[in-house]
Amino acid sequence: MAKVQSSSDMGVFPEKLDLRIPGPTPVPPAVLRAMSRPMINHRGPEFAELLGRVTRRLQNLMQTEQYVAILTGSGTAGMEAACANLISPGDPVLVLEGGVFGQRWGEIAQAFGARVHRYEYPWETGADPDELARRLRATPGVKVVFATHNESSTGVLNDIEALSRVVREAAPDALLVVDSVSGLGGAPLAMDAWGIDAVVSASQKCIMAPPGMAFVALSERAWRRVAESRAPRFYLDLAAHRRLYEKGQTPWTPAVSVLYALDEALALMEAEGAEARLARHRLMRDMVRAGLAAAGFELMVQERWASPTVTAVRPPAGVDVEAVRRVARQELGVVFSGGQGKLSGQILRVGHMGYATPMDMVGAVAAAEMALMRLGVPVSPGAGVAAAQRVWVEAGGARR
Ligand SMILES: *Cc1c(COP(=O)(O)O)cnc(C)c1O
Numbered sequence: 001m002a003k004v005q006s007s008s009d010m011g012v013f014p015e016k017l018d019l020r021i022p023g024p025t026p027v028p029p030a031v032l033r034a035m036s037r038p039m040i041n042h043r044g045p046e047f048a049e050l051l052g053r054v055t056r057r058l059q060n061l062m063q064t065e066q067y068v069a070i071l072t073g074s075g076t077a078g079m080e081a082a083c084a085n086l087i088s089p090g091d092p093v094l095v096l097e098g099g100v101f102g103q104r105w106g107e108i109a110q111a112f113g114a115r116v117h118r119y120e121y122p123w124e125t126g127a128d129p130d131e132l133a134r135r136l137r138a139t140p141g142v143k144v145v146f147a148t149h150n151e152s153s154t155g156v157l158n159d160i161e162a163l164s165r166v167v168r169e170a171a172p173d174a175l176l177v178v179d180s181v182s183g184l185g186g187a188p189l190a191m192d193a194w195g196i197d198a199v200v201s202a203s204q205k206c207i208m209a210p211p212g213m214a215f216v217a218l219s220e221r222a223w224r225r226v227a228e229s230r231a232p233r234f235y236l237d238l239a240a241h242r243r244l245y246e247k248g249q250t251p252w253t254p255a256v257s258v259l260y261a262l263d264e265a266l267a268l269m270e271a272e273g274a275e276a277r278l279a280r281h282r283l284m285r286d287m288v289r290a291g292l293a294a295a296g297f298e299l300m301v302q303e304r305w306a307s308p309t310v311t312a313v314r315p316p317a318g319v320d321v322e323a324v325r326r327v328a329r330q331e332l333g334v335v336f337s338g339g340q341g342k343l344s345g346q347i348l349r350v351g352h353m354g355y356a357t358p359m360d361m362v363g364a365v366a367a368a369e370m371a372l373m374r375l376g377v378p379v380s381p382g383a384g385v386a387a388a389q390r391v392w393v394e395a396g397g398a399r400r
Contacts, residue, residue, distance in 0.1 A: 048248025
C-alpha cells in the first residue's frame with residue numbers, strides 16, 4: 001500500500017480519489033461488474049447479439065441511421081481510421097485548429113499524405129462559421145474538413161451544426177469529419193440531422209466505460225469516398241469492419257470486456273434519457289464555472305463557448321497551478337488535469353462528464369478552494385462552494 005503522507009487529510013485511504021479529469025472518467029460499479037464476465041467466442045452467437053445491441057445503442061446516441069464501426073483502440077485510433085479511410089495522398093484538407101486535439105487532426109492527416117491547410121482560431125473560442133466560409137472559398141478543392149466538437153484541451157464546445165451548414169454551402173464536395181470523443185453523450189450531437197459525414201468517439205469520456213474502444217460512423221457520401229480512397233490501411237479498414245458486421249463479428253479480436261462495459265454504460269445512459277443527461281452536464285458546467293470564478297480562478301472560455309464536459313481555468317495571479325493540482329491530488333484526493341501543449345503549466349482543467357453529479361462539483365470546487373488556502377492565497381472559505389451551490393439551487397436543486 002502507498003505510504004500516506006502526514007500532511008494528507010485522506011487518512012489511510014490514499015486510493016479514494018475523485019477523478020475530475022477529461023478522461024478516462026470514473027466508471028459506475030455496474031459497468032465495472034459487467035467487465036468481470038467470462039470471455040465468449042467472438043465468432044459465436046452471444047457475441048453477435050452483444051455487438052448488434054451495442055452498435056444500435058451507439059447509433060441512437062449519435063442520432064444516425066448509419067453503421068457505427070467499433071474499433072479496438074483509444075479515440076486516436078478512431079481519428080486515424082477516419083484519415084486512413086477518407087484521405088488519398090495529395091488531397092487538400094482543411095483542419096480547424098483551436099487546441100491540441102485540432103492539432104492532432106492535422107498531424108494524422110499529414111501522416112496519411114494529405115496537403116494540410118489550417119484554420120487556426122483562438123484557443124479561447126470556437127471556430128467562426130463566417131471565417132470558415134472565407135477559408136473554404138479561398139482554398140478550392142478541399143476534400144475533407146476536420147473539426148473538433150468538444151476541444152478537451154481548452155474547454156471549448158464548437159457549433160458543429162453551424163459549421164456543417166457552412167461546409168455544405170461553401171464546399172459542397174468536402175466531407176465534414178468531427179472528433180466528438182469528449183462531446184458525444186455530454187453535448188448535443190445529431191449526426192444525420194446536422195449533415196456530418198464522419199463522427200469519431202471513444203469509450204472513456206462521457207460514455208463512462210474504460211478506455212479501449214473507438215467508434216466511427218460514416219455518411220453515405222463518406223462511404224463512397226472510402227471506396228475511392230488510396231491511403232494505406234489494414235487494422236483500421238472500415239470496409240472490413242462493415243463487411244464482418246453483417247456476420248455479427250469484428251474483423252479482429254475485439255476488447256470483449258470493454259464491449260460488456262459499453263453495453264452496460266449505454267444502457268444506463270438510455271435509462272437517464274438524453275434530455276436529462278444533457279441538462280445534468282450543463283448544470284455541472286455552470287456550477288464549476290461559477291464556483292471556480294468565485295474562488296478566484298479565471299475562466300479561460302466565455303460562456304458562449306463553454307463546454308458542458310470540461311472547464312479550463314487559469315490560477316489567481318502569482319499562484320503556481322501545478323502546486324494547486326499537487327495539493328488537491330495528494331492532500332484532498334481530487335485529481336484535476338493540467339494544460340496540454342502551449343497551455344502546459346498554465347491552466348487547470350476540471351472534467352465533468354459521464355458518471356458525475358452536481359454533488360461531485362461541490363467537492364471539486366471545495367478542493368480547488370482548499371488547495372488555494374493551503375498555498376497561502378487569501379480565500380474566504382466556502383466562497384466558491386456557495387457560488388456553485390447557488391447555481392444548483394437556481395436550477396431547482398433545492399426543490400426536488
Ligand atoms: C480524449 C480525446 C481524444 C482521444 O484521445 P485518446 O487518448 O486517443 O483516447 C481525441 N479527441 C478529444 C477531443 C479527446 O478529448
